[in-house]
Amino acid sequence: MARVRLQDVAEHAGVSMKTVSNVVNDYPHVSPTTRSQVLASIEALGYRPNATARRLATGRTGTLALAVSDVSLPYFAELASSISRLATSRGYRLLLEQTGESVEAERAVLLGGESGLVDGIIFQPSHIALDDLARYTTATPVVLLGEGDAPEGVDTVMIDNTAAAREITEHLLHLGRRRVAFVGHEAHGLSATSRQRLSGFEAALRDAGAQVDPALLLATDAISPEAAEHAVGAALDSGLRFDAAFCRDDLAALGTLSALRRRGVRVPDDVAVTGWDDVTLTRFSNPTLTTVHPDLDHLARSAMDLLEERVGGYRGPGRHVVAPHSISVRESAPSA
Amino acid sequence: MARVRLQDVAEHAGVSMKTVSNVVNDYPHVSPTTRSQVLASIEALGYRPNATARRLATGRTGTLALAVSDVSLPYFAELASSISRLATSRGYRLLLEQTGESVEAERAVLLGGESGLVDGIIFQPSHIALDDLARYTTATPVVLLGEGDAPEGVDTVMIDNTAAAREITEHLLHLGRRRVAFVGHEAHGLSATSRQRLSGFEAALRDAGAQVDPALLLATDAISPEAAEHAVGAALDSGLRFDAAFCRDDLAALGTLSALRRRGVRVPDDVAVTGWDDVTLTRFSNPTLTTVHPDLDHLARSAMDLLEERVGGYRGPGRHVVAPHSISVRESAPSA
């Protein structure tokens, strides 16, 4: 499959490489005759420009990276879908990186492995520490997603986790619930995400004069519905009682619903349940799920905007966009 | 951020570019002294090899593309996660492409836009026609996923859809169900996927002497739980009755469960429901979902194997791997 090069097209058309290049890149100043001639040659030879060579020559890769822990998690899947669409519409390709549960992998994202491969990175860190983040910041523009502190000089986009946590807890309190469990934070090594949600949760309880019972903080050893089901199940079996469950995310909520159902506990009658992320399936669970709705569109768009500015050469201080959120009220914790 | 080049390292270390290159690429024949010297210089200057330049020089990109319609769909999300992990473990990066509902986009995947960007493509087509597929096959190695016919010479990996459809239909028949609806195929322009599942479905019904009632083929105008909920809801409201629903995929099944629940129809007592794909959430729906379980691991691994052989230069005829499947029996259509 001898590849056809710009050179070959030039010869075939009897013009210079520059002219072919001009045609390929839709340069304005090419005579119509020449243009059609060149186009004919391109067609005849089946020429396709080599993206790699172009990259090397221009220095722009036209590629962005999205790094999340695991795209099989519905929230990240929806985020990836959204970012991918946006990237395409703005003329970028999208490289997908999964960091799993490994801090190493998160570091590698920042170090960029081999650099020069992408113009910028949209990165939702899960486990890496703040100072690590700061240390590994490289020349490649980065926008941080999710929550947690960010090193100075780095752009971030996130919803106000603490406020959202407070709101959805208040929603539970308005329902008259007083023994509210928190489900799904990490048993060891609390993530920034969990920390913020917990903090809003506790603040709301305190403000309402409700008790914050440490026994009601049900940690899990994984971010998964299975782990949540297990944790909630074990708690119930040990005799623990509560009338509401604030779940760290929709997946934990799904596991919680499952644990409750298997034990004949009615939702929302006996226990009201809330999730976080408002992924599609929350509208199809049984019961449907009350959950925090982040404005994913706004989030994705902001991230792309900030990143494009950095790619475009912006060198200023870190910007911090707070994306809007709302509470999607459904059956698992209806309106009062 | 003046980039550090191989050249710079060479000068700093007082050796030639070739030597630095040798060190960077772990070439065997470099004297330990030289090596450590070079490594020191690399460290000192903070050198990172430029991937693009390397690509241009070697011709290998070290990148694979995965093209699916939409990664926010759970099955594709789980597929992408799996393929991404595999790709990483084999030393590739993964470019994510979403084709949405557009045949154009699917063509573009094959044409490769600008080529030379990836070594190979794993592609699950949704809408493109067979002859289109054949016409647009290019120099870039491709492995086709999903179902449907493939042009000669192209590698494919899929489960035996027709057989799986037959099996899960038989499961429903063993439960004594006789009026089985089919939910979720396209109203216009049946996809190859739907066609095969329908054909296995109908074959099983016929073999059992059950009736194939055209009124029970509930098409939807999108591949989504909403669309399925709508279609099933409309059918029920119009007085249509059935005792089982074979859903084209898990999302359609979720929508079906929802429609049934809203109308007080009990699952599985009144209507048994089955899905397809066995995505994570099927274990947490209420009721949990009986569904076709494709061996995703086998599927992903096979696709990678075939692709790597092609990338490695294999030019033989198309291979066709049939990945194993099974039926995951859960509450929505329990064992007889």
Place this chain on the structure above:
DNA sequence: TTGAAAGCGCTAACAG
């Protein structure tokens, strides 16, 4: 074991 130099395919000054 290491060095010199010729590309990989394209872009972009700079001339013409």
Place this chain on the structure above:
DNA sequence: CTGTTAGCGCTTTCAA
């Protein structure tokens, strides 16, 4: 409006 030419940063014969 079009041609010439020098890189982009790395790999890779071929010599030394």
